[in-house]
Structures are given as structure tokens and as C-alpha cells.
Amino acid sequence: DAGVIQSPRHEVTEMGQEVTLRCKPISGHDYLFWYRQTMMRGLELLIYFNNNVPIDDSGMPEDRFSAKMPNASFSTLKIQPSEPRDSAVYFCASSLASGAGNTIYFGEGSWLTVV
Amino acid sequence: KQEVTQIPAALSVPEGENLVLNCSFTDSAIYNLQWFRQDPGKGLTSLLLIQSSQREQTSGRLNASLDKSSGRSTLYIAASQPGDSATYLCAVRGMGDMRFGAGTRLTVKP
Numbered sequence: 001d002a003g004v005i006q007s008p009r010h011e012v013t014e015m016g017q018e019v020t021l022r023c024k025p026i027s028g029h030d031y032l033f034w035y036r037q038t039m040m041r042g043l044e045l046l047i048y049f050n051n052n053v054p055i056d057d058s059g060m061p062e063d064r065f066s067a068k069m070p071n072a073s074f075s076t077l078k079i080q081p082s083e084p085r086d087s088a089v090y091f092c093a094s095s096l097a098s099g100a101g102n103t104i105y106f107g108e109g110s111w112l113t114v115v
Numbered sequence: 116k117q118e119v120t121q122i123p124a125a126l127s128v129p130e131g132e133n134l135v136l137n138c139s140f141t142d143s144a145i146y147n148l149q150w151f152r153q154d155p156g157k158g159l160t161s162l163l164l165i166q167s168s169q170r171e172q173t174s175g176r177l178n179a180s181l182d183k184s185s186g187r188s189t190l191y192i193a194a195s196q197p198g199d200s201a202t203y204l205c206a207v208r209g210m211g212d213m214r215f216g217a218g219t220r221l222t223v224k225p
Contacts, residue, residue, distance in 0.1 A: 033213065043204065043215040055211050091158065093213075101166050104149065104206070104213055106159040 004107035006092050012113045018080040021110045024073055025094030033104070034067055034077050035091040043091070049075065082114045117142045119207055121216035128195055129224050136190040136219045138205030143183050150179050150190050151204040153218070159204065163190070195223045 005024040013019055025032045034046040047057040052069045060067070064083070069075040079086055089111050095104040118141040128134055138148070147166050151159040163172045163179040165188065171180040178191040192199060202218040 031211065035215075042217040045212055045214060048212055050211060101147070101164070102208075103161050103164050104208070105161070106151075108158045 004092055004094050004105050006090075006107035006110050008110060009108065010111045010113075012115065013082055015083055015114055016081045017114075018078065019082045019086075019112060019114075021077040021090050021092075021112070023075045023077070023092030023107060025075070025092070026105055027073065028096070029094035029105075030097045031095045031104075032069060032075050033091075033093040033095075034075070035093065037089045037091060037109075038087075046077070079112075082112075084114045087113050117145075117207055117209055117212075117214045119205060119214050119216040121203075121205055121219050123219060124217065125220040125222075127222040127224065130195060130197060132195050132223075133191070133193050134195055134221070136192070136203050136205075136221070138188040138190070138216055140186045140188075140207045140214075142207075142209065143186050144209065145183065146208045146210075148179075148181055148188050149206045149208070149213075150177075150188075151206060153202045153204060155201075162203075192221075195221075197223045197225050199223050 007022045033048040035043050037043045046059045047067045049069045067077045089109045091109045093104050093106045096102040120139045122137045145167050149164045150162045153159050165172045165181040176193040181188045200223050202220045204218045205216045206213050
């Protein structure tokens with residue numbers, strides 16, 4: 001398998017614009033996670049899905065952020081409108097069911113800069 | 116909510132030294148614990164996974180231990196090399212989610 005695939009890898013956008021980040025999990029994985037990484041706050045869990053259903057979105061910073069998973073092979077994280085403080089690396093990850101032996105796999109990340 | 120803490124935040128050692136990185140977590144009801152490596156500007160690479168029923172896992176020069184009852188894990192790196200320089204992250208898998216520590220930034224000097 002090609003692993004978790006994220007796009008775009010890098011994006012620079014102006015404040016107020018809509019940003020859409022995309023993720024294709026590993027085929028057959030039941031869980032999908034969105035994380036944000038910054039120097040100040042480290043890796044924060046934003047939201048995770050199980051079988052395409054959002055389970056916990058308590059980490060989503062505010063209403064400007066939304067995430068969807070319309071099918072088992074695709075998820076989006078949208079920021080509208082974007083602000084400079086949203087600049088970060090956004091990681092998508094996937095795993096099989098949350099059993100003891102199931103490794104979580106990360107994508108390469110989407111590097112977002114909002115100017 | 117699970118809290119994960121890593122000590123030290125940064126570590127600098129000469130090449131060849133053995134070293135230990137520490138991870139602690141507040142809720143012992145976990146499925147597993149994973150150690151990751153992250154190089155600057157890169158994604159996360161899984162190093163070791165310890166299931167909640169296990170006490171340790173080994174891979175090459177790396178050995179990770181888990182004491183679930185006390186909420187602690189250690190990552191032991193033997194005979195460190197400059198190529199080991201990276202940030203090491205500990206992550207704890209609960210019922211569904213996975214929470215990370217802030218990481219330990221390791222520098223191995225030639």
C-alpha cells in the first residue's frame with residue numbers, strides 16, 4: 001500500500017481564504033485521525049473518525065474548522081476563513097480498529113502558512 | 116483526558132553513549148503505547164509499539180518498556196549514533212484516540 005496520502009504538501013494562502021486539506025487513509029483502516037503540530041503546542045488531536053463517523057471533535061479549535069469523511073477512502077479538513085494563527089503542519093493518520101496491536105500510520109503532513 | 120509528559124525536553128550526548136528517554140501518562144486504561152521518531156521538517160515514523168499486556172519491545176538498538184500501573188514508559192537507545200539525532204515522541208492509544216507527548220529532542224554529537 002502507498003501509505004497515508006495527504007495533499008497539498010505545502011500551501012501558502014492569504015488570511016480570510018478557505019483552505020481544504022485532503023487525506024486518503026490506508027485501505028482497510030477503520031480509524032482516521034487529524035492532528036495539528038506547532039512549535040508551541042506540539043501535536044494536538046483535532047478530530048478522529050471510526051468507520052467514517054466522527055467520534056470526538058473536541059480538539060477542533062473553533063467553528064472555522066470542519067472535517068468530513070464522506071467515504072472510507074477520503075477525508076477533508078477545511079478552515080474557513082483562515083487566520084495567520086492557523087499556520088501549522090496538519091497530519092492525517094489511520095489505523096485498524098483500536099486493538100492493542102494496531103499501529104497508527106501517519107502521512108507526510110500538509111504544511112500550511114497563512115499570511 | 117489523557118495527559119502525556121516526556122522528560123527531558125532536550126538531550127545532547129556524545130556518540131556511543133547509551134541513553135534513556137522517559138514518558139509518563141495519567142490514565143492507565145490504554146490499549147498500547149507507541150514511540151515515534153520525527154526528523155526536522157518530516158512526518159512521524161513509528162519505532163516501537165508496546166501492547167498494554169506487554170512489558171517491553173526491542174528493535175535493533177532500541178528497547179522500549181511499559182509499566183502500565185505506574186503510567187510510565189522508557190525508550191532505551193544503545194550505542195547512540197549521530198544519525199539518531201531527531202525528536203522522539205511517545206503516544207498513548209486509548210479507547211479510540213491517541214495522545215502525544217511534547218517530545219524529546221535528541222542530539223548525538225560525533
